[in-house]
Every structure is written in structure tokens, then in C-alpha cells.
Amino acid sequence: MNVDLSTVEAITRLAEQFGPFLFAVLFILVVTRTAHTYYSDCMTRKDPPPSELEQKTYRLYFVSSVCVGIAVMTLSIGWWFYVQSKGNHVYQVAILGLDPDETVLADYYFKQVQRPTVPGGKAEHDMYFLIVRDQPFRMGERFEFEYFKLPSAPASVGAEISGRTVEIKYGGSRSDTYRLIGGPADARLEVSQDETRPAEFFTAKEIQTVLPAYASADAPSWGRAWP
Numbered sequence: 001m002n003v004d005l006s007t008v009e010a011i012t013r014l015a016e017q018f019g020p021f022l023f024a025v026l027f028i029l030v031v032t033r034t035a036h037t038y039y040s041d042c043m044t045r046k047d048p049p050p051s052e053l054e055q056k057t058y059r060l061y062f063v064s065s066v067c068v069g070i071a072v073m074t075l076s077i078g079w080w081f082y083v084q085s086k087g088n089h090v091y092q093v094a095i096l097g098l099d100p101d102e103t104v105l106a107d108y109y110f111k112q113v114q115r116p117t118v119p120g121g122k123a124e125h126d127m128y129f130l131i132v133r134d135q136p137f138r139m140g141e142r143f144e145f146e147y148f149k150l151p152s153a154p155a156s157v158g159a160e161i162s163g164r165t166v167e168i169k170y171g172g173s174r175s176d177t178y179r180l181i182g183g184p185a186d187a188r189l190e191v192s193q194d195e196t197r198p199a200e201f202f203t204a205k206e207i208q209t210v211l212p213a214y215a216s217a218d219a220p221s222w223g224r225a226w227p
Contacts, residue, residue, distance in 0.1 A: 020076035028069045035065040091131040092175035092201045093143070093168065096192055097124050101150040102180070104166070106143070108132075109210050111202075128201040130210055141170040149184045175201060 039062040042050045050058075095104050097115075100123050109130040117123050131143065146163040166189045168178060178189040202210075 020072065020079045024069070024072040024076040027065075027072055032062075032065040032069045035062040038062070089133055089136050090174070090207055091137055091143075091170065093129040093131065094175070094177045094201050095127045095129075095145075095189065096177060096179055098127060098180060099124065099149075103127070103148050104145050104180070105148065105163075106145040108143075130202050130207065132207075132210060137170050139170065139172055142167045143170065145189070147180065147184075147187045149187075 035058075039058040042054055042058045093108075098104065103112075104127050106129060109132070111128050113126045113128065115124045115126060129145075144165055144167045147166050148161060148163040150161065164184060164187050166180070166187055168176065168189050177192040179192045181188050181190050
């Protein structure tokens, strides 16, 4: 059986974003609705008419599914209040494989990591960004970054190096990996399928270090490098 991986990925992202809400909705739409259909078919069947045991069984199935549906919906509401009470929401972004003369900046906390290279190999680095705020992220919300490429010839003193705005769209994950596609004139960020990347780019200790600074100070221009 062929499985559409894009569909599985989309469902996974929805589950990660909505948590118990998605399960509660699916339970009510699938299990409770199916139980109601069985019970209704049983009670309206004429040939042969349902036995008393059948009626009791399907009635119990339907009533139980309704009770469980109410329970999971109540739990999902409690989960929502719990998430809101946590205060800060974190989204991690990685931009991989930048050349030595390329950089990406934004008004978020970031760190730059040099990639290991063999002697004579191409030097590359990765940029990791930590977006933190006190409100949940919205599906489809966009975040902007500024891409810069240094000129090959030495620039004169005081010469301005212009950047290009590139953006990403939030899809529900706690972290996403991107690669830069195109040149200075048409640069854009595309989701990377690099399976060797870590699930989280910042450790829990690093995030806890950032949170107080985020809460106590305005984000400086072009973010703040990791101390």
C-alpha cells in the first residue's frame, strides 16, 4: 500500500499544533458519529427486527462514545488553559549550508555554527534562530529575515551593502530547517529535507537563558547573538 508522505506530514503537523483538540474533534466526528449511525440503523431496521440485546448493545456504544467525546473535549480545553499558562512560546528555525560570504539576520536571538569541513573543502556555516513570545504562533504566520551576500571585490569604506528580505511560513512545528535557494537578486528560503538535523537546535538550558532576557529587554536591531 502506497502512503502519501505529504498527507502524513500534514496530519503530524496538525497534531503537534493542536494536540488534544485534534483528537477530540476526530473522536466526535468519527467514533461518536459512527456509533450514532449503528444505533440508528439498528432501531429502524424492520427485517429482521433488532433483538433487545442488540438495542442495548448499540445504545451502550452510542452513549459511551458521547460520554467519552465530552470527556476528551473537556480535557482538550484544560490542555489549552495549561498551554496558555506556560507564558512563553518558542519556535526554532535553522538555515543550513550558508557560504562564508553569506549571512542571514533577523530580530531574533541567534547563533552561528561552523560546519566541519575536510582540508580543501568548501567552508559552510549554519544559522540558528530562536523566536520567543508570550502568545501562541498562528498557522500560516510569516517571519521575515534579511539575507546579505558580501561582494567579491573589497568594498570601499562606508559603502552600503544591501540585503534581501526572505521569509518563512509557520506550519505548526516547534522547529523547522531551511536552505537558501537562488542568488542575491532572487534569494528565498525553502524547507530542507535534511534528516540528519537535530529535532531541537537550542538546548533547554539555552532557551531558559534566553527567556529572561526576552522578557526584560526589547529585541535589539538584527537580533542578539548568542553570548
